[in-house]
Amino acid sequence: MTNKHLNDAEIQQYVLQKTNCDTDIIEHIQHCRNCKIKAEQYNLLFEGIKQQEKPVFDFNLADLVVAQLPKSQHKVSNEKSFFYFIIFIAIISVCIVFYLFANNLLNLFQGIARISIGLIIITGASLLVFLCIDMYRTYQIQIKTLNFY
Amino acid sequence: VNYKNKNNLADQLLVDKVLHGDTSVFKAIMKNTEGLVAQIIFKMIPGVEDRKDIAQDIYLKTFQKLGSFKFQSKLSTWVAQIAYNTCINHLEKKKLILLNNYNDGEEPDGETLEKQNNEIDPFSNETEKFIFKKELSEILKIEINKLSPVYKILITLYHTEELNYAEIAEITELPEGTVKNYLFRARKVLRDNLLLTYKKEAL
Numbered sequence: 001m002t003n004k005h006l007n008d009a010e011i012q013q014y015v016l017q018k019t020n021c022d023t024d025i026i027e028h029i030q031h032c033r034n035c036k037i038k039a040e041q042y043n044l045l046f047e048g049i050k051q052q053e054k055p056v057f058d059f060n061l062a063d064l065v066v067a068q069l070p071k072s073q074h075k076v077s078n079e080k081s082f083f084y085f086i087i088f089i090a091i092i093s094v095c096i097v098f099y100l101f102a103n104n105l106l107n108l109f110q111g112i113a114r115i116s117i118g119l120i121i122i123t124g125a126s127l128l129v130f131l132c133i134d135m136y137r138t139y140q141i142q143i144k145t146l147n148f149y
Numbered sequence: 150v151n152y153k154n155k156n157n158l159a160d161q162l163l164v165d166k167v168l169h170g171d172t173s174v175f176k177a178i179m180k181n182t183e184g185l186v187a188q189i190i191f192k193m194i195p196g197v198e199d200r201k202d203i204a205q206d207i208y209l210k211t212f213q214k215l216g217s218f219k220f221q222s223k224l225s226t227w228v229a230q231i232a233y234n235t236c237i238n239h240l241e242k243k244k245l246i247l248l249n250n251y252n253d254g255e256e257p258d259g260e261t262l263e264k265q266n267n268e269i270d271p272f273s274n275e276t277e278k279f280i281f282k283k284e285l286s287e288i289l290k291i292e293i294n295k296l297s298p299v300y301k302i303l304i305t306l307y308h309t310e311e312l313n314y315a316e317i318a319e320i321t322e323l324p325e326g327t328v329k330n331y332l333f334r335a336r337k338v339l340r341d342n343l344l345l346t347y348k349k350e351a352l
Contacts (some may be wrong), residue, residue: 008337045340048289049308054184055191059201062179065208069172 003028006035015042160224167215179208182228185310189229192305193236193298195245203239207232222319226312229320233302240298285343292342300335307332 006014006028014021014029029035098105109117166174186207190200211228218227293301299321306312306320318325 008340009333012333012336041340041344042336044285045289045336045343046308048285049293049304049339051286052290052293052309054309055187057183057187057200057204061183061204061208062176065179065205065212066172066176068205068209069175069212 005032006038008038011035011039011042015039015046157220157223161220164215164218164220164224167212172212175208175212178211178224178228182225185225185229186232188305188310189232189236189302192293192301193233194239199239203235207235210235223316226316226319229306230322233320234322236298245298284347288343288346289339292339292346295342296335296338300331300338303328303332304335304339 006025010025011029014025018026029039112120163174163178167178186204190204190207194200194203207228210231214231218224293304296304303317303321306317307314312320314325314328317323318328321328323331
């Protein structure tokens, strides 16, 4: 058993999680009047907080909010359809370009040294990553400004 | 927190219905979460007239963002998170203090502790204990209101709403360790202030 008085953290732990508490702490509290009083004070405090009256709105919040809602919400499904439509158009466009200009595209790259192709790809990829990061940051700033969430 | 149980299924059912256009089901979501939202608003927003607008704002945001809810937590926790953030934004706009720098002071040594407890021991006999318990509710209400909004809400979520540290951390977006630390400090400040008030009233 520890002879030194317990600190507030230990006493709070004793009151809130007696089962997980160190045996030294439990034994000390059983034998020390001061720490026992302190633990009882915390106990009473927690009981008091638990028994505090729960606040209630003095108006019908549900009616007020529901009255402001649109009759039906297809926003999410519309957004999804639009997203799939864009993806579909993008894939079709790429396929058409490859179908029509496959030979020309291959010839285009045959005339360029491999190192140049590598440089073009790296530059393109870096630019794409940079633009994506920038777009994401702008999006976050705009959402924050809108105070949407 | 990976939350998968029958409450989660009930949440999913409600959310699906609202997303498929049945806005009347949103009332059920509101009924399930209104108590927790009221606690957050009442504890964080001092202006009575602001509370009505903020409460509506919270649920309108919830409705608009419902499609993005991923069921990673309870629906009530997610709504509470929106409520907490809305209140924080409101307090920041009004430039109100979110967190006071309470001076915890040093732990008193044994002798001082004994002296303090002898001076302020509300449990020296059963009658005093009974009177103290009766007065406690009123004094406590005042003392809780004196705490900063963040401390107030942490105390309420843990002790009144009986949420665990992980859920509180999710609502407040604070690390779990910070939640525990703030809660410890808030309880200590409350206890010290309560004893001080009791001592003053006893004199």
